Amino acid sequence: MRRKYFAGMAVSLLLSAGILGACSKTDGASEKGDLDNVNETGMPIVKEKIQVDGFAAKFFASQDWNDLMLWEEYEKMTNIEVDWVTVQTEALAEKRNLSLTSGDYPEIYFASAFSKTDLLKYGQQGIFLPLNDYIDKYAPNFKKLLDENPSVKQGVTMADGNIYGFPTIYDPQFDALRGSAPWVKKEWLDKIGMSEPETTEELYQVLKAFKENDLNGNGQADEQAWGSVYGIDPIVNFLRGSFGLNKQGSMNLNLDFEEGTNTFRFVPTTDEYKELLMYLNKLYSEGLINQDIFTVAPQDFTAEISKGNYGVLNAIDPAELVKLDGYVGLPVLEGPNGERSYNTVSNGLGNLGMFVITDKAKNPEAMVRWMDYFYGDEGTKMFFMGFDGITYEEDEQGNFKYLETITNNPDGLNMDQAISEYLTWPGGYYPGIVRQKFFQGAESKENTTLNAEKVKPYRIKDENILPGLNYTVEENEKVSAIMTDIQTYIDESKAAFITGKMDFSKWEEYTKSLEKMGLNDYLEIAQQAHERMEKEK
Numbered sequence: 001m002r003r004k005y006f007a008g009m010a011v012s013l014l015l016s017a018g019i020l021g022a023c024s025k026t027d028g029a030s031e032k033g034d035l036d037n038v039n040e041t042g043m044p045i046v047k048e049k050i051q052v053d054g055f056a057a058k059f060f061a062s063q064d065w066n067d068l069m070l071w072e073e074y075e076k077m078t079n080i081e082v083d084w085v086t087v088q089t090e091a092l093a094e095k096r097n098l099s100l101t102s103g104d105y106p107e108i109y110f111a112s113a114f115s116k117t118d119l120l121k122y123g124q125q126g127i128f129l130p131l132n133d134y135i136d137k138y139a140p141n142f143k144k145l146l147d148e149n150p151s152v153k154q155g156v157t158m159a160d161g162n163i164y165g166f167p168t169i170y171d172p173q174f175d176a177l178r179g180s181a182p183w184v185k186k187e188w189l190d191k192i193g194m195s196e197p198e199t200t201e202e203l204y205q206v207l208k209a210f211k212e213n214d215l216n217g218n219g220q221a222d223e224q225a226w227g228s229v230y231g232i233d234p235i236v237n238f239l240r241g242s243f244g245l246n247k248q249g250s251m252n253l254n255l256d257f258e259e260g261t262n263t264f265r266f267v268p269t270t271d272e273y274k275e276l277l278m279y280l281n282k283l284y285s286e287g288l289i290n291q292d293i294f295t296v297a298p299q300d301f302t303a304e305i306s307k308g309n310y311g312v313l314n315a316i317d318p319a320e321l322v323k324l325d326g327y328v329g330l331p332v333l334e335g336p337n338g339e340r341s342y343n344t345v346s347n348g349l350g351n352l353g354m355f356v357i358t359d360k361a362k363n364p365e366a367m368v369r370w371m372d373y374f375y376g377d378e379g380t381k382m383f384f385m386g387f388d389g390i391t392y393e394e395d396e397q398g399n400f401k402y403l404e405t406i407t408n409n410p411d412g413l414n415m416d417q418a419i420s421e422y423l424t425w426p427g428g429y430y431p432g433i434v435r436q437k438f439f440q441g442a443e444s445k446e447n448t449t450l451n452a453e454k455v456k457p458y459r460i461k462d463e464n465i466l467p468g469l470n471y472t473v474e475e476n477e478k479v480s481a482i483m484t485d486i487q488t489y490i491d492e493s494k495a496a497f498i499t500g501k502m503d504f505s506k507w508e509e510y511t512k513s514l515e516k517m518g519l520n521d522y523l524e525i526a527q528q529a530h531e532r533m534e535k536e537k
Contacts, residue, residue, distance in 0.1 A: 038365050040138070044079035045369045052367065053106035053360075054082040055099060057092040057113065059427025060420045069422045073387065080370055082108070089429055100127065107361040111429040114165060114353025116158070116468070117476050122356075123164040124473060129357045130162035134368040141375035145169060145433065151347040154533055155251070155467035159475070161536075166371050168350030169433040172462065175452040176443040177434065179342050179459045182226070182238060182314045183327035183451070188215045199334045200242055200279060207288040210311035225288040226312040227305065229298050232498065234314035235289070236276065241343035241458070242335035243276040249465035250344045254490075255526060264527050266519060268490045269511045274504070275336065277497045284498050294495050317447050329451030332458035342458045347465045354431035374432035383430070384438045386422045402440055415440075469529040479525055482518040489517065 037046045056065065065071055065084035075081050085106065087095040096112050099105040100122065114122075122128045135143050146153040149172065156163050170177045188210055189196065197203040207225035215223050228234050240246045245267055246256050255264045267273055283289045290296070296304075305313060306322040318324035334340040355371050357364050373379035385392040385400050392402050401407075402419065409418040416426035424430065436444050471479055493510050496502035502510075 034363065035365065038363070038369070043077050046079045046363070046366050049079045049081065050363055050366065051081045051083060052108060052363070054084050054108045054110055055096065055106045055112060056084055056086050056110040056424075057089045057096075057429045058086045058111070058424065059089055059429065060417070061088055063420060063424070065424070068424065069387065069390075070383070070424060074382070078370055078373075080366060089427060092429075105358055105360065107358055108367055109353075109356045109358070111354055111424070111431065112356070113351050113429060114356060116352055116470065117480065119164040119353050119356070120158045120160070120471075120473055120476065123158065123162055124160065127358055128164045129359060129361065129364055130164060131166075131357070131368065132161075132163050134364060135163065138365050138368040139372035139375070141372050141379075142166065145375060149348065150537070151462070151465060151467045152349045154537065155347065155349045155470075156352055157470065157536075159470045159472040159529070159532070164356060165353040166355035166375075166431045167352045168354050168431055169375075170346075170348045170350060171433055171435045172348045174434060174436045174439070174443070175456055176436070176448045178345055178348065178452070179455040180443075180448060180451045181330040181332065181342075181455055182235070182312050183318055184330050185210075185311045185326055186328050187326050188311050191215050196328075196331055197333065198331055200239070200336060203330075203333055204283065204288070207283065207312065208286070211286075211288055215311070216309060222309050224290060224310045226283065226314075227290040227301065227310045228293055228314035229301050229305070230314070232280070232289075232293050232494070235280065236494075237344040238314070238342075239276055239279070239333070239335070241341035241460070242333045242339055243279075244272045244335065244337060244339040245270070245276065246343040247341070247460060247464065249346060249460060251346050251349070251466055251468040252526070253344075254487075262530075264523055264530065266514070266523060268494075269514060269519070272337075274507055277494065278504060279336075280498045281500060281504075285500055294499070316443070317445060317451070319447060320445060328447075329454050332455055340458060341460060342455050343460050345459055345465060347462065347467055349467070354429070371431065377435075377438075380433055380435055381438045383423065383432055384425055384434075384440070386419065391419065391422050400438060400440075466530070467533070469526055470533065471525070471529050475525050475529060479522060482522045486514060486517050486519060486522070489513065 037048050037050070039045060039047065058065065063086070065086050071082060071084070092113065096109070096114075105127070119128060123130060131139075135146075146156070149169075152167075152169060156165070156167055158164060172178065184196065184206075189206070192206075192209040192213060192215070194206055194209060197206045210223055211225045213223065214221070226235070237250070240250075246253065248256050254267050256267055257263060258265045280289070284291070284293075290301070290310075292301075302315075302322060305315070305318065306324070308324055312330065313327065315321050318327045332340060332342045357367050361367055374383050381400065385402070388394065390403075391406055392400050394400050402415070406418045407415055409415075411418075413421075420426050493502060497504065
């Protein structure tokens with residue numbers, strides 16, 4: 001009978017932070033594991049069946065992971081039975097943190113999205129096991145990815161030199177996940193006799209024409225120019241490279257280098273950022289951006305999109321989102337100073353803390369092997385595609401596709417709902433690697449691939465992308481204290497400048513306020529962290 005609770009000792013917060021924190025798990029962590037029971041390669045992972053307590057976040061409330069085909073089949077392959085306790089993603093942070101502070105935590109956390117701060121904090125307390133040695137010996141798939149992608153290895157390695165979590169990785173060859181543009185309605189461009197815009201000024205002219213003409217032919221002035229499902233940030237991020245911002249990528253979004261140096265500057269106080277906000281203010285003030293962009297709920301705006309009244313959209317392909325055909329990707333735009341680049345690009349590294357192993361794990365070697373399978377092709381295929389003849393089929397060319405029961409479900413389920421009767425990936429919370437060959441979301445569809453191909457020539461080179469900064473515990477505490485208030489002020493001011501509630505004559509006052517909030521201290525700490533990471537390459 002599967003357990004529905006964590007059976008570990010009830011350790012108080014004081015003991016967790018004190019006694020456990022005093023113990024290092026770097027040495028001798030495997031002493032409690034039964035190494036004779038672990039096969040170093042092949043399946044099953046363990047010779048004699050073991051049971052493991054696991055905690056995970058899930059997207060669909062109806063799923064019972066203890067009876068889900070993915071985990072039932074993987075249990076047969078591995079001889080490892082995971083007794084899952086799951087929570088909705090909305091409740092993840094509260095339930096996850098409560099389990100840790102109470103001391104009643106499991107052997108493994110899966111899809112639990114621990115921050116860098118938590119990885120380092122609980123790693124140094126000894127609650128999360130350092131994984132370096134285990135990875136070297138028991139995780140050949142993951143180790144290969146780290147060896148092939150030094151920037152990813154830098155990103156997952158904390159300031160103390162340890163790796164505490166298995167991350168989400170987006171295959172650097174999966175172009176649609178590394179850069180796609182907003183979508184423009186080709187039919188409307190044809191009607192106004194304009195080509196796809198190549199510059200920010202040309203985009204302005206296109207948006208004006210969309211807004212001012214009866215392009216849907218209904219005799220009403222209901223045409224909208226540019227809309228965004230998830231607020232203003234997707235628009236800002238698309239335009240960063242056009243305004244000369246973030247030439248080192250988006251892993252540290254508020255930071256890039258002063259031209260010709262390796263010294264950080266703070267992006268939201270630069271002249272280029274001000275110029276970008278002034279451009280967006282012009283669009284917003286003329287009604288060329290949806291006026292509720294800072295407040296509308298995504299589901300409400302998606303319903304509005306379905307009416308077909310928007311000329312440009314920031315979203316996944318409207319054909320996939322709301323069955324609206326005829327949209328194509330915008331070109332990357334040349335900005336007012338001649339910059340033409342797509343810079344909001346990561347090194348492919350997503351959340352670092354999607355799978356961690358705690359000091360309660362009785363078989364950490366086995367669980368590292370258990371997780372590593374999902375960084376190889378066979379595991380990736382099973383995780384995203386499921387099972388041959390049940391959820392997918394393979395054609396003569398070796399391409400994989402879901403069966404009609406998934407894509408056109410007879411019970412009226414959409415694709416995410418249908419595949420979630422077998423698998424866990426919809427909703428986006430998972431460790432592992434996302435490869436185009438085995439991923440059937442909108443990003444793998446032909447139209448999105450064409451969009452990404454238009455972006456790719458302008459995408460910054462991978463060697464120019466900085467990994468996310470990794471701070472020491474002391475540095476992190478200082479950065480968190482400073483940046484919590486600063487980031488709130490930046491976001492509020494960004495909205496105020498764009499909507500016109502704050503005049504640009506207040507720009508100097510805005511930048512001086514940031515300095516008073518500790519901006520220079522943050523820049524100093526960030527510079528130290530960067531220089532340390534460079535030395536440790």
